[in-house]
Amino acid sequence: MKSKLLALSCIFTLLFSMISTHQIVFANKFIETDTVTMTNPLTGESGAYTPVNLMMGGEDVITDVPGILYTSGTSTRTLVPISFIVERMGADIEWKQATREITINTTNKEIVLQIDNPYAYVNGKKTKLPDGIAPILLLFNGNNKTFVPVKFISDQLGLDVNWIGDTRTVAINKPVQTLTNVYLDYMSQFPEIRLKVTGDVDANSFVISGSDVGEQDKIVVDLENTKFDLQDTSMVKNGVGTYKVGDGIFGIDRVEISQNSPNPPTTRITVFLDEKRGHDVYYDEASHEMVIRLINTVNEVTHEKIYGTDTIVIDTSEKPNYNINLVGDQIFVDVFNSYLKIDEGMSTIVPVNQGKIEAYGYSQLDTSHYGANDVYTSRDVITRVAVNLTESITYDEVYIEDDGTQIKVFVSENPLNNFDYVRLNDAKSNMSIRLFESASFNKTYDAASRMITLTLSSDVTDLNKFEFGVDDNIIESFDIIDKGSQYVVKIKLAEDTTYVDNSTTDQIVFAFTNRAILDSEYSNTLIVIDTGHGGHDSGATGTLAKEKDIALKASLELERQLKQLGFKVYMTRDDDTYVELYDRADIANDLNADLFVSIHINAHTNSEASGVEVLHASQSTSGGMGLADDIQNYLVKDLNAIDRGIVYRPNLVVLRETKMPSVLAELGFISNASDQSKLMTPSYIEKAAGAIVKGIKAYLK
Numbered sequence: 001m002k003s004k005l006l007a008l009s010c011i012f013t014l015l016f017s018m019i020s021t022h023q024i025v026f027a028n029k030f031i032e033t034d035t036v037t038m039t040n041p042l043t044g045e046s047g048a049y050t051p052v053n054l055m056m057g058g059e060d061v062i063t064d065v066p067g068i069l070y071t072s073g074t075s076t077r078t079l080v081p082i083s084f085i086v087e088r089m090g091a092d093i094e095w096k097q098a099t100r101e102i103t104i105n106t107t108n109k110e111i112v113l114q115i116d117n118p119y120a121y122v123n124g125k126k127t128k129l130p131d132g133i134a135p136i137l138l139l140f141n142g143n144n145k146t147f148v149p150v151k152f153i154s155d156q157l158g159l160d161v162n163w164i165g166d167t168r169t170v171a172i173n174k175p176v177q178t179l180t181n182v183y184l185d186y187m188s189q190f191p192e193i194r195l196k197v198t199g200d201v202d203a204n205s206f207v208i209s210g211s212d213v214g215e216q217d218k219i220v221v222d223l224e225n226t227k228f229d230l231q232d233t234s235m236v237k238n239g240v241g242t243y244k245v246g247d248g249i250f251g252i253d254r255v256e257i258s259q260n261s262p263n264p265p266t267t268r269i270t271v272f273l274d275e276k277r278g279h280d281v282y283y284d285e286a287s288h289e290m291v292i293r294l295i296n297t298v299n300e301v302t303h304e305k306i307y308g309t310d311t312i313v314i315d316t317s318e319k320p321n322y323n324i325n326l327v328g329d330q331i332f333v334d335v336f337n338s339y340l341k342i343d344e345g346m347s348t349i350v351p352v353n354q355g356k357i358e359a360y361g362y363s364q365l366d367t368s369h370y371g372a373n374d375v376y377t378s379r380d381v382i383t384r385v386a387v388n389l390t391e392s393i394t395y396d397e398v399y400i401e402d403d404g405t406q407i408k409v410f411v412s413e414n415p416l417n418n419f420d421y422v423r424l425n426d427a428k429s430n431m432s433i434r435l436f437e438s439a440s441f442n443k444t445y446d447a448a449s450r451m452i453t454l455t456l457s458s459d460v461t462d463l464n465k466f467e468f469g470v471d472d473n474i475i476e477s478f479d480i481i482d483k484g485s486q487y488v489v490k491i492k493l494a495e496d497t498t499y500v501d502n503s504t505t506d507q508i509v510f511a512f513t514n515r516a517i518l519d520s521e522y523s524n525t526l527i528v529i530d531t532g533h534g535g536h537d538s539g540a541t542g543t544l545a546k547e548k549d550i551a552l553k554a555s556l557e558l559e560r561q562l563k564q565l566g567f568k569v570y571m572t573r574d575d576d577t578y579v580e581l582y583d584r585a586d587i588a589n590d591l592n593a594d595l596f597v598s599i600h601i602n603a604h605t606n607s608e609a610s611g612v613e614v615l616h617a618s619q620s621t622s623g624g625m626g627l628a629d630d631i632q633n634y635l636v637k638d639l640n641a642i643d644r645g646i647v648y649r650p651n652l653v654v655l656r657e658t659k660m661p662s663v664l665a666e667l668g669f670i671s672n673a674s675d676q677s678k679l680m681t682p683s684y685i686e687k688a689a690g691a692i693v694k695g696i697k698a699y700l701k
């Protein structure tokens with residue numbers, strides 16, 4: 001069996017080396033590379049092509065084959081894989097092998113193109129392609145791919161194409177429109193910010209949770225290929241339009257309208273919030289208005305073990321209103337005034353099979369047919385989370401905790417019982433145990449192991465036994481042991497945490513402070529960690545792991561270590577979602593971050609390639625290059641990795657668009673067996689994060 005596998009992989013290696021040498025051809029890695037080598041199967045000629053970023057309606061387009069710059073004579077044109085046209089432009093494609101003809105059909109057009117033919121037929125009319133650059137076939141990753149000129153086809157389909165040279169990006173948009181008015185409609189079911197536009201445009205929105213790092217929360221909506229020319233000119237000052245809401249109505253402070261980019265023109269709507277609010281954006285065809293509706297959203301539902309208890313965690317955008325119902329062996333959590341954002345609202349069932357939880361699911365409740373006798377009206381917008389249990393339970397056996405924007409459904413009685421733990425900020429927290437009667441307890445503290453041990457009689461309180469790794473840089477873990485007549489509570493403090501015993505007659509209270517975080521010289525230094533890829537963009541794929549997953553683990557570990565030193569940290573993503581490249585940079589710029597560190601894993605067709613490298617877009621030693629240098633030095637040393645050096649990549653979107661020193665660290669090769677297995681161990685990830693921290697500290701000195 002083993003020899004067979006080996007033989008197979010030899011064939012693959014041979015194939016790869018025939019197609020291209022030393023080039024990354026792994027899906028979705030193009031933005032991190034300067035050239036991609038492909039071979040024309042008809043001529044046998046191979047060439048190194050510059051990959052381009054593709055954007056459509058303000059969204060990054062992730063394809064398994066990159067768009068490329070293709071030069072013929074003195075002309076250069078962008079060619080894109082035909083799959084891009086099919087998947088993103090909604091056209092029908094037909095391929096005739098004998099004549100190598102491509103027919104693109106839309107409702108009112110038939111475009112016929114032919115490989116290597118500089119002429120096309122549009123509704124039967126012969127038309128010369130721009131610069132005479134014809135569609136070509138290129139062998140990529142072992143498959144023949146058809147590349148077609150993107151500008152020509154976009155023009156034919158009535159779409160605008162803009163070239164953003166700085167970041168080698170092709171942006172395709174609906175025709176340009178103008179924003180003329182903005183107002184708040186507070187009479188509708190949900191408050192709506194309505195933006196009058198001359199026609200349909202694409203909108204791309206993201207959230208800046210500024211309050212997490214002491215700034216203001218914002219919803220940012222970009223109207224793609226849109227200019228603004230407000231009728232009410234009194235709103236405009238210094239090129240920025242302001243619509244004041246004020247006094248915390250609906251949690252909105254004000255709405256600002258600004259020109260975000262001239263090419264293509266993007267109008268940015270920034271909603272400044274007084275509290276966290278959810279939102280969705282849609283186009284109201286009847287009134288020609290883009291609408292930002294303030295409505296809660298359910299963003300993630302997960303199964304977690306919290307306080308040793310199987311828990312379903314529902315993550316929302318704003319403080320949720322909800323209702324819990326128990327029906328037989330099912331728990332229903334209805335989140336009011338919310339729409340389901342996960343997978344664009346698709347109903348989903350996730351198997352769990354742990355403890356009493358068989359599975360959980362979520363869906364948008366269809367209330368359209370609801371009448372007078374129903375609990376909800378047809379106007380209610382409700383996300384329902386259902387938890388399927390192995391047996392029927394009573395209300396006493398479910399415990400709900402809502403914490404900011406989360407609902408936690410514990411499938412047990414209150415797992416904390418009389419125990420409580422509350423984090424006050426990054427450096428301080430409190431633990432308490434309620435007592436029935438005034439009672440004495442025994443306390444020991446072992447400085448070497450940073451362990452507080454409390455012993456108290458089981459007559460004076462009720463506790464549940466659990467082990468819980470808190471790992472919040474204040475407390476490492478709690479462990480409650482039930483010894484029958486006694487409870488033993490073990491509290492393991494994080495490094496640099498001190499405690500004060502504030503116990504009274506009816507409760508045990510400990511106040512914890514991490515002195516290092518509290519007194520940190522970095523408490524005003526904000527670092528944005530940019531976790532590469534995510535969601536539908538896996539990044540490079542290894543035999544056992546995906547880049548996006550390893551990058552997330554490394555980023556979360558980096559966050560933990562930086563916070564331990566008292567840094568302020570903001571993550572562009574901390575779960576498996578995709579964030580647009582320009583948005584990642586915009587978030588860091590908006591927060592006025594001090595440093596920007598993007599975390600990625602490398603890949604290469606040559607599976608021998610191994611080691612670490614750090615990319616930068618600024619050649620200043622006090623800027624990105626200096627930071628890259630410092631981080632690279634520690635990565636090489638601490639990981640004992642091959643030094644691939646720092647790499648100047650001026651066109652990378654996230655590095656080029658960020659205004660602060662920024663770097664992109666490639667922590668190893670997922671395409672190399674040894675690197676991949678290391679990248680999958682927590683100890684390597686911990687060391688890699690530690691090395692980046694050392695690099696950051698060295699740079700800040």
Ligand SMILES: [Zn+2]
Pocket residue numbers: 029032532533539540547600601
């Ligand atoms: Zn990457």
